Amino acid sequence: MTQASLAQAADPRKPWTDPAAQPFVRIEAVTKKFLDFTAVDAVSLDIYRSELFCLLGGSGSGKSTLLRMLAGFETPTSGRIIIDGQDMTDVPPYERPINMMFQSYALFPHMSVEQNVAYGLKQDGVPKADIARRVAEMLDLVKMGSFARRKPHQLSGGQRQRVALARSLVKRPKLLLLDEPLGALDKKLREETQFELMKIQQALGITFIVVTHDQEEAMTLSSRMGVMNHGHIVQVGEPHDLYEFPGSRFVAEFIGSVNLFEGTLVEDEPDHVRIESPDAGCTLYVNHGISSAPAQQVEVAIRPEKIRLSRQHPGQTDNVSAGVIDEIAYMGNLSIFQIRLNSGKMIRVTRPNLDRYDEMPLQPKEPVFCSWGPASGVVLSA
Amino acid sequence: MMRRRSTSLKVLALTGFAFLYLPIVTMVVLSFNESRLVTVWSGFSPKWYGELLQDDQILGAAAISLKIAFISASLAVVLGTLAGFALSRFNKFRGKVALTGMVSAPLVMPEVITGLALLLLFVAMEGLLGWPKGRGVVTLIISHVTFCMAYVAVVVQSRLADMDGVIEEAALDLGARPWRVFVDITLPMIAPALVSGWLLSFTVSFDDLVISAFVSGPGYSTLPMVIFSKVRLGVSPEVNALATMMIVVVGIGVVLFTWNAARLHRMRQREERAAAAGL
Ligand SMILES: Nc1ncnc2c1ncn2[C@@H]1O[C@H](COP(=O)(O)OP(=O)(O)OP(=O)(O)O)[C@@H](O)[C@H]1O
Ligand SMILES: [Mg+2]
Numbered sequence: 001m002t003q004a005s006l007a008q009a010a011d012p013r014k015p016w017t018d019p020a021a022q023p024f025v026r027i028e029a030v031t032k033k034f035l036d037f038t039a040v041d042a043v044s045l046d047i048y049r050s051e052l053f054c055l056l057g058g059s060g061s062g063k064s065t066l067l068r069m070l071a072g073f074e075t076p077t078s079g080r081i082i083i084d085g086q087d088m089t090d091v092p093p094y095e096r097p098i099n100m101m102f103q104s105y106a107l108f109p110h111m112s113v114e115q116n117v118a119y120g121l122k123q124d125g126v127p128k129a130d131i132a133r134r135v136a137e138m139l140d141l142v143k144m145g146s147f148a149r150r151k152p153h154q155l156s157g158g159q160r161q162r163v164a165l166a167r168s169l170v171k172r173p174k175l176l177l178l179d180e181p182l183g184a185l186d187k188k189l190r191e192e193t194q195f196e197l198m199k200i201q202q203a204l205g206i207t208f209i210v211v212t213h214d215q216e217e218a219m220t221l222s223s224r225m226g227v228m229n230h231g232h233i234v235q236v237g238e239p240h241d242l243y244e245f246p247g248s249r250f251v252a253e254f255i256g257s258v259n260l261f262e263g264t265l266v267e268d269e270p271d272h273v274r275i276e277s278p279d280a281g282c283t284l285y286v287n288h289g290i291s292s293a294p295a296q297q298v299e300v301a302i303r304p305e306k307i308r309l310s311r312q313h314p315g316q317t318d319n320v321s322a323g324v325i326d327e328i329a330y331m332g333n334l335s336i337f338q339i340r341l342n343s344g345k346m347i348r349v350t351r352p353n354l355d356r357y358d359e360m361p362l363q364p365k366e367p368v369f370c371s372w373g374p375a376s377g378v379v380l381s382a
Numbered sequence: 383m384m385r386r387r388s389t390s391l392k393v394l395a396l397t398g399f400a401f402l403y404l405p406i407v408t409m410v411v412l413s414f415n416e417s418r419l420v421t422v423w424s425g426f427s428p429k430w431y432g433e434l435l436q437d438d439q440i441l442g443a444a445a446i447s448l449k450i451a452f453i454s455a456s457l458a459v460v461l462g463t464l465a466g467f468a469l470s471r472f473n474k475f476r477g478k479v480a481l482t483g484m485v486s487a488p489l490v491m492p493e494v495i496t497g498l499a500l501l502l503l504f505v506a507m508e509g510l511l512g513w514p515k516g517r518g519v520v521t522l523i524i525s526h527v528t529f530c531m532a533y534v535a536v537v538v539q540s541r542l543a544d545m546d547g548v549i550e551e552a553a554l555d556l557g558a559r560p561w562r563v564f565v566d567i568t569l570p571m572i573a574p575a576l577v578s579g580w581l582l583s584f585t586v587s588f589d590d591l592v593i594s595a596f597v598s599g600p601g602y603s604t605l606p607m608v609i610f611s612k613v614r615l616g617v618s619p620e621v622n623a624l625a626t627m628m629i630v631v632v633g634i635g636v637v638l639f640t641w642n643a644a645r646l647h648r649m650r651q652r653e654e655r656a657a658a659a660g661l
Contacts, residue, residue: 073551093554106552109653110570119566120556153652171556 014238015048016224022085024049024207025070025175030079032065032231039065041231042079052201052208054218056254057228063211064103066228067177070209071100084174094123099173103180103211105164107152113139113163114148120171138166141200157184161193169204178210182217194220215255219243227251243303249380252301259307259347260380261300273379274318275300281343285318287374290381299380304350306376309337309368320371323347325364337362339370406629413622420617430623440608440624447588447605448631450519454526455583459576461527462534462583467568469535470542471550482539488532497596500525504597517599525597526590530583537582541575542568544650574646578639585635588628 015021023046032040040062047053055063068074070081072093081088088096099120107116114135121131139145142162152160161184168176181197182190198221201208212218218225219239226236227250235247246252249260263277263284275284275298284300314320323341330353337349349370362368413431417424434440469482488496504514504521514520549571553563569576591606598604603611605628612621 071551071555073554093551094557094559098555100552100555102548102552104546104548106546106548108549108553108567109649119553119558123557123562153655167552167556 014223015051016046021048023047024051024084025209026080026082027066027070028080028082030066030069030076030081032062032069032074033077038231040069040076043228043231043233045226045233045236047207047209049207050205051223052198052210052221054222054225055209055211055228056213056215056218056225058213058254061228062231063213063228064179067100067179067209067211070175071098071177072096097174098177099168099171099175100177101164101168101179101181103183105152105160105184107160107163107167109152112149112151113144113155116152116163117167117170120167124171134170138170141169142166158189158193161185165197165200169200169206172204173206175207175209178208180211180213182212182214190217191220197221219255227254229254245378246301246380249299249301252378252380256303257348258301258303261302261345263298263300265296265298272374275379279343279345281321281323281341281345283318284377285374286377286379290379296381300377301380302372302377304336304348305334305352307347307349307370307372309339309349309351309362309370311362311366311368313369314371316371319374319377320369322367322369325362325366325368328362328364339368341370409622410626410629413619413626415619415622418619420619420622430619431627433620434623434627437620439603440605443603443605443608446519446522446602450522450526450604451584451588454523454530454587455580457523457527458530458534458583459580462531462579463538463572463576465531465535466538466542467564470539471547471568485535485539486532488529489536493590493592496529497525497593500528500593501596517597518602521597521599522594522602522604525593526583526587529590529593530587533582533586534576534579537575537579538572541572541646545571545653574642574649577642578646581635581639581642585632585639588632588635 011017025045025047027043027045027047030040030043031038043062043066055066057063065074069076070083072088072091076089079089083096083098108119111119117135117138118131121134126134136145136148139148142165144159144162144166147155147159147163152163155163161181165181168178182193185193194217197208197210210218210221212221222239224236224238225242227234227242229250235242235251237245242251242255246255246258252258252260261275261277261280261284263275263279265273266276266283267274268289270289272285272287273290275286277284277300280300286300290298308314321341321343323339325337326340326346327338329336329338332353334350334352337351339347339349341347347370412420412423414426414428415423416427416429465485469478469485472478500521501517504517504524507513508515514524550563550567553567554560558566589606590604591610594604595607595610598607605624609621609624609628612618612624
């Protein structure tokens with residue numbers, strides 16, 4: 001939890017926990033309007049050196065626009081962008097110590113792989129011999145050394161993506177912006193590449209800002225992530241924090257799946273709250289307090305994997321609700337249960353498939369008890 | 383069924399092509415007629431071609447036409463590229479829509495009107511500025527550039543519209559200044575369009591009669607003008623030979639243009655496939 005991590009001594013790998021740390025990229029109240037449409041709305045964000053920061057959000061939420069302002073292709077309507085202590089707001093893209101990997105790769109179609117990667121170094125007047133060496137090194141790093149002479153149209157999607165990555169890394173930028181870097185890859189290649197990307201980022205120590213609309217990818221890659229919606233940054237935090245402690249219904253639903261119960265606050269103590277929820281068919285007990293007036297309408301979010309299923313009543317008075325299994329979907333590593341609670345509400349529960357063979361597996365139409373612990377729920381006030 | 387359909391298609395196509403090319407074929411054949419009487423065939427002879435090469439008026443006109451077509455096409459490519467680039471790559475500026483329409487207007491303007499307007503302009507300019515002196519090669523070139531440039535601008539603009547602007551942004555991002563981006567990235571990528579534009583301009587300029595007739599002066603007749611004035615005195619085998627040679631020149635231009643357009647088309651498809659794979 002955020003308060004908890006603040007209380008700890010500042011972790012050098014987590015500079016954002018240290019109030020004295022200087023951010024490397026500082027986005028100050030940046031707004032971008034296209035005519036009268038606001039694509040990015042008063043976004044403020046601090047990103048620290050060597051972070052791998054993921055910007056997550058639905059289509060049209062303003063991720064690419066924010067990235068394009070960092071790269072210098074769009075000028076903010078208002079606000080400032082400061083990178084490594086320098087105000088970059090009005091610096092043209094070719095003078096920024098930043099490189100970008102584009103959503104569509106944007107390789108130069110008339111140049112070979114080698115020439116594509118060398119292009120940026122040539123612009124800086126790097127000596128020929130150095131260019132050749134650095135290009136070769138970089139192509140080896142992305143495992144494209146044997147394709148140096150090919151043209152982009154002779155490469156597969158995954159290979160193009162590697163060339164684009166090499167081209168954006170070869171100038172050793174202070175900051176690398178990646179717009180949906182793995183968008184074109186199939187699931188398996190995508191997962192492999194995610195880990196490679198993380199390895200490369202750690203090896204080179206470059207600060208990465210990665211845009212994605214794939215929440216799993218963001219969770220895997222990032223040191224911290226920011227969730228965007230309608231041009232706003234809704235929440236920023238470590239993947240674990242965002243998953244376990246979403247601050248709003250939007251974040252809870254956007255990252256992973258979640259069961260939401262409406263209810264009325266009946267007990268509001270510093271160390272716990274009780275919520276009467278006809279929706280859930282029981283009293284919800286959450287063991288961390290919230291700061292709000294009593295009798296307020298709230299929502300409680302509970303992740304599907306935190307709910308236990310049992311044939312017998314688990315013996316607790318709160319956080320238990322009876323229902324009937326509606327459907328079971330076998331996913332290999334886990335099974336997803338759709339359960340109709342006696343209140344009429346449908347909820348989703350996941351269970352890992354620990355054993356290959358279950359003596360008495362739960363069956364559809366079977367009545368079950370759903371229960372969860374006091375630390376499993378999150379109270380959302382919005 | 384299929385077969386019958388394809389034969390009837392063939393017949394249709396043949397009729398169409400015959401309609402298009404029969405007059406030209408007739409003229410080419412008659413240009414090898416030995417007789418001076420155009421309609422009486424008296425045997426094969428290339429002699430009219432030999433005579434053409436003796437005719438100073440025709441040789442002079444051919445030289446002028448080729449020179450004007452070459453210079454006009456080259457200037458039109460430069461100016462048309464800049465216009466096409468400005469219209470498709472600069473951010474919205476005031477009057478952009480109007481300008482886009484106006485660039486292609488010369489393509490649909492009746493030639494008589496364009497010619498007359500240019501003539502009036504040249505006369506007025508000569509009166510006010512003393513330039514261009516009289517009418518001749520300079521006025522011909524200026525006039526040809528105006529309408530050729532429109533062709534180039536349209537070709538370039540449509541090529542740039544297909545081309546993803548992100549590729550140019552990628553070059554900017556890698557540290558290239560806008561001028562370098564234009565030279566290194568934009569120009570090579572639109573090169574086939576420039577070749578197309580040049581060939582198109584060359585043939586259009588080489589062919590032009592109406593506008594040229596308005597803006598050229600004595601002693602500066604282009605080839606189409608010479609043919610036209612000769613035909614008024616009666617069609618001769620010599621004119622047929624001359625026209626045949628013009629067809630050869632224009633034909634080469636058209637073949638190159640078509641070949642280049644096919645190449646451009648393949649390139650576009652490749653880019654589309656690449657873009658589809660990248661998204
Ligand atoms: N040049 C522009 N002119 C007008 N509107 C624009 C422009 N660029 C982006 N927008 C609008 O701004 C909004 C945000 O676009 P943006 O490209 O940042 O979305 P995104 O979060 O990257 O989405 P995706 O996941 O689909 O890539 C969209 O509604 C888009 O239509
Ligand atoms: Mg985007």
